[in-house]
Amino acid sequence: xxxxxxxxxxxxxxxxxxxxxxxxxxxxxxxxxxxxxxxxxxxxxxxxxxxxxxxxxxxxxxxxxxxxxxxxxxxxxxxxxxxxxxxxxxxxxxxxxxxxxxxxxxxxxxxxxxxxxxxxxxxxxxxxxxxxxxxxxxxxxxxxxxxxxxxxxxxxxxxxxxxxxxxxxxxxxxxxxxxxxxxxxxxxxxxxxxxxxxxxxxxxxxxxxxxxxxxxxxxxxxxxxxxxxxxxxxxxxxxxxxxxxxxxxxxxxxxxxxxxxxxxxxxxxxxxxxxxxxxxxxxxxxxxxxxxxxxxxxxxxxxxxxxxxxxxxxxxxxxxxxxxxxxxxxxxxxxxxxxxxxxxxxxxxxxxxxxxxxxxxxxxxxxxxxxxxxxxxxxxxxxxxxxxxxxxxxxxxxxxxxxxxxxxxxxxxxxxxxxxxxxxxxxxxxxxxxxxxxxxxxxxxxxxxxxxxxxxxxxxxxxxxxxxxxxxxxxxxxxxxxxxxxxxxxxxxxxxxxxxxxxxxxxxxxxxxxxxxx
Amino acid sequence: xxxxxxxxxxxxxxxxxxxxxxxxxxxxxxxxxxxxxxxxxxxxxxxxxxxxxxxxxxxxxxxxxxxxxxxxxxxxxxxxxxxxxxxxxxxxxxxxxxxxxxxxxxxxxxxxxxxxxxxxxxxxxxxxxxxxxxxxxxxxxxxxxxxxxxxxxxxxxxxxxxxxxxxxxxxxxxxxxxxxxxxxxxxxxxxxxxxxxxxxxx
Numbered sequence: 001x002x003x004x005x006x007x008x009x010x011x012x013x014x015x016x017x018x019x020x021x022x023x024x025x026x027x028x029x030x031x032x033x034x035x036x037x038x039x040x041x042x043x044x045x046x047x048x049x050x051x052x053x054x055x056x057x058x059x060x061x062x063x064x065x066x067x068x069x070x071x072x073x074x075x076x077x078x079x080x081x082x083x084x085x086x087x088x089x090x091x092x093x094x095x096x097x098x099x100x101x102x103x104x105x106x107x108x109x110x111x112x113x114x115x116x117x118x119x120x121x122x123x124x125x126x127x128x129x130x131x132x133x134x135x136x137x138x139x140x141x142x143x144x145x146x147x148x149x150x151x152x153x154x155x156x157x158x159x160x161x162x163x164x165x166x167x168x169x170x171x172x173x174x175x176x177x178x179x180x181x182x183x184x185x186x187x188x189x190x191x192x193x194x195x196x197x198x199x200x201x202x203x204x205x206x207x208x209x210x211x212x213x214x215x216x217x218x219x220x221x222x223x224x225x226x227x228x229x230x231x232x233x234x235x236x237x238x239x240x241x242x243x244x245x246x247x248x249x250x251x252x253x254x255x256x257x258x259x260x261x262x263x264x265x266x267x268x269x270x271x272x273x274x275x276x277x278x279x280x281x282x283x284x285x286x287x288x289x290x291x292x293x294x295x296x297x298x299x300x301x302x303x304x305x306x307x308x309x310x311x312x313x314x315x316x317x318x319x320x321x322x323x324x325x326x327x328x329x330x331x332x333x334x335x336x337x338x339x340x341x342x343x344x345x346x347x348x349x350x351x352x353x354x355x356x357x358x359x360x361x362x363x364x365x366x367x368x369x370x371x372x373x374x375x376x377x378x379x380x381x382x383x384x385x386x387x388x389x390x391x392x393x394x395x396x397x398x399x400x401x402x403x404x405x406x407x408x409x410x411x412x413x414x415x416x417x418x419x420x421x422x423x424x425x426x427x428x429x430x431x432x433x434x435x436x437x438x439x440x441x442x443x444x445x446x447x448x449x450x451x452x453x454x455x456x457x458x459x460x461x462x463x464x465x466x467x468x469x470x471x472x473x474x475x476x477x478x479x480x481x482x483x484x485x486x487x488x489x490x491x492x493x494x495x496x497x498x499x500x501x502x503x504x505x506x507x508x509x510x511x512x513x514x515x516x517x518x
Numbered sequence: 519x520x521x522x523x524x525x526x527x528x529x530x531x532x533x534x535x536x537x538x539x540x541x542x543x544x545x546x547x548x549x550x551x552x553x554x555x556x557x558x559x560x561x562x563x564x565x566x567x568x569x570x571x572x573x574x575x576x577x578x579x580x581x582x583x584x585x586x587x588x589x590x591x592x593x594x595x596x597x598x599x600x601x602x603x604x605x606x607x608x609x610x611x612x613x614x615x616x617x618x619x620x621x622x623x624x625x626x627x628x629x630x631x632x633x634x635x636x637x638x639x640x641x642x643x644x645x646x647x648x649x650x651x652x653x654x655x656x657x658x659x660x661x662x663x664x665x666x667x668x669x670x671x672x673x674x675x676x677x678x679x680x681x682x683x684x685x686x687x688x689x690x691x692x693x694x695x696x697x698x699x700x701x702x703x704x705x706x707x708x709x710x711x712x713x714x715x716x717x718x719x720x
Contacts, residue, residue: 005545005555110560134556134583167583168542168557170549244581311586325588326610328644330602335631337532337599339568340624375628 006171008164011135012102013038014171015142016072017046019098020179023064024048025057027418028447029076030111031165032104036074037450040459045179050450050459053385053418054079058086058101065099065155066191068182070146074102077118078384082419084121087155091125092201093191094153094208097182098146105161107281108308111446113365113384115306117282122157122259126205128212129157130221131258133240135169141221141256143174148215152208159258161281163238163308213260221256224269232273233318234266234286234297239279239309246315261289270295277302277318281309341370346441346512349486350410351376353493359408359500362395364388364420366412367446368439379410386411386419392434393427401433405500409436414444414452417467421476428477428505435499435506436478438469441514449517473507480506487512524577525678526585529670530604531596532621533570536667539692540594541572543671546688547680548576558583569600592677594670597621598637605645614648615673616641617666649673656707665704668693672708682709 006014012035016024024046026036040048051057054075064071075083080103087101103121106112122129128148130141138160145156189197216222228249235243236255243252253269255261270276270290278287278299287299302317303309315321341348351371354361355378363369363382372379381391392409411420416438427434444450451457456466473481480502486492492510499506527544531537541557548555553576560570573585590608594615595601601616608614618638625631634640641648653669668689675685686702693701 003549005542005549162560163558163583166559168545168555168559169580169583170555238583241581241583245586310584311582312588315586323587325606325608327588327605327608327612329605330634330637330640330644332634332636334599334602335623335626335633337569337623338625374625374630 002173003170004173005168006135006139007034007168008132008135008138008160008166009034010038011139011171012074012142012158012160013043014173015139016100016146017043018139018174018176019143019146020070020177021046021072021100021146022069022097022179022181023061023071024074025051025060025071026074027051027054027057027079028444028450029079029104030447031106031160031162032074032076032079032102033447033450034165035102036459040461044460048459050452052453054083055086058083058090061099061101062086062090062093062155065095065097066093066184068097068184070098070179072100072102072142075104076112077103077105077116078112078114080118080121082385087121087127088125089193090155091127091205092193092198094201094204095149095155096184098149099155100142100145100149100158101155102142102158102160104165105159105282107161110162113382115282117285118157118159119258119285120283122159126209127157127259128152128154128257129159129259131159131237131256132164133237133254133256134164135167136171137256138164139171144221152212152215154208154212159237161237161308209260213263216257216260217262217264219257222262222265223254223256224265225252225254227251229272230274231277231318232269232275233277233279234269234290235279236286237281239281239314242309242311242314243279243318245311246321247318250318255286258285261286263293266290266293266295270297279303279309279314279318338373339370340373341367341376342515344515346486346510346515347371347439348376349489349492349512350437350439350510351378353486353489353496354378354408354410356493357496359406360395362388362392362407362409364409364411364415366415366439368410368412385415386423389420389423389427389436392436393423393430393432396432396434397430404432404434407434408496408500409434410439411436412445413438413440413442413454413469414450416469417453421472424473424476424478424507432505433503435496435502435508437496437508437510438473440469440509440511441517443514443517445514445516449514469509473509478505478507480504481509482506483509483511485512486510524575524580526590527574527592527594527674528571528585528590528604528607529574529594529596530569530571530600532600533568535570535596535621536664537570537596538572540667540671541574543668543685543688543692544574544674545576546691547684548574550684550688551680553577554580556580556583569603571600571604592674594674596666596670599633601641602637608645611647613677614641614645615670616648616650617653617670618650619653651712653708656704656711659707660700660704662700662704665701668701668704669708672705673712675705675709676713
């Protein structure tokens, strides 16, 4: 067997390739982006695509599955929020070709707006979830997920976290299965979820849940590693690796299938160890489950619920290791190195003007969110993809037309296409007067210059129709649409002043290519 | 950490210095030598002009991709402040290799924060196993500031048990083809420059 060093995300792509995946879709988002990039770069037989957002991507993948192909969606944790509407009902329809959803959580919020723990989605949507702890397992589990999906007629979620997605390790390369379409059969009782169909499908979901629980007990994805029985630790994902590192003598119940959880294995383990611990990142998901089975493990009372775990955090919690180092610490204060807009970044010109005019700024997700920090300090709200324009509407509804003259919404080109269009329609429809600045740098820049519908290029590198943002804004009912180069600072400032004063909605397309883009 | 056959190395620098590629080359060398190997890095927002680090661990079996604090055998810092920032990862007898370079953060350039002036003398006084290296000459000789990561590896290579050829093989496998020759040249120059004299450079 050949071994290769791979990033966790590359290993996920490899697993999908080995499983005979034929279609893959997603939207870029750290720490998941490299999954589809790797598919597109290395496995050209798979039709890989960026979709405008994660919900569209999941629907594409569901369609491919129903049509008979093995298919994979990839997204970051907050992306699954966007796709959640589809997710919950795809649980009822089930699959034809194996359907796998790769979800990348970001404990520590290295590059995210929150630290949500998406294991809860598996339980809430009643879907099986695998939780690899290394790049090699990321490959294996992704490959297995397609088989599980077809065997149990369930979409399967593979949940990775930042330290699995963005760590490298030796990965075994196995022979790929031949990609093969299954026949497509019309089956409205399975694929058309009117209430009369949904009710019996719910029964099916619950039946499958029982079978999956049995699978969870016996498949080997969850396994006990017996060692000294004085200490027993239940753990999953990257935390398993930290436990192996700092507690080499403990017995371990390794959870690789985090939903459904294996009751019998958990009981067998808990009944045979003296001191019981659960070591998991983020929420007490396994811990609460273990408590419901009647055990009293030590978990979140000693393991932090916030932030990512590290080997030393686990070492301190379980072994009471006293932190400390013989190397002295530097006495002075070190300058910070917060992420910042690049020198010459087109967003910089925009935010200099917004700062000078002392405007309130409803922001959005992208590089430009960094304008909240000095030296610009020119962003005042920001929640999630596409939220800024809707909040802009709310600002005007709450404080009126005069107030909105001192306020703008800013949103990047990719983010606008992702989820800014519906709120722009809302702004016009509900008779607002606000100004929206689309920061068009011709790329999904923050995640590494991925293409999107308005760049005129696909993930596979093909030319395609270039979505015209100006026409689109006009079609939403905005009559005042101006396209300006922000580097022409004087003109840009004049246009902003004119548009915020206008007694009707306006869109300014601030057009300049990302400085890093060739 | 209980295992004694493990080697833990941290590369530290700022975005654009090629920190991650240095880690990747070391991983390849270790893998080719038959070790299990793991690495951890950070992408995305944290990478935009921010501090970048990369942990590489190799040994018989590697579990955690992260080095534990106080567990690094080597810290290879591409500039002064990032060296200081990582000090709590250094083992008591671990070695600190520092490029004699100050990369000023945006907030320092804007006059909002200060870059400490005494880092080099402080390191010499307080970190007994520290090595400060000059990379400017070599980078000038190969006419590329982008080879800094390979130059730092050239210094590190003198401490590790891998032979020079295996480093060269890994560089060939890892860097873009048109840069292979320049990078091999950069590696060779720093390897020779520092061979056998690293410890007296302090």
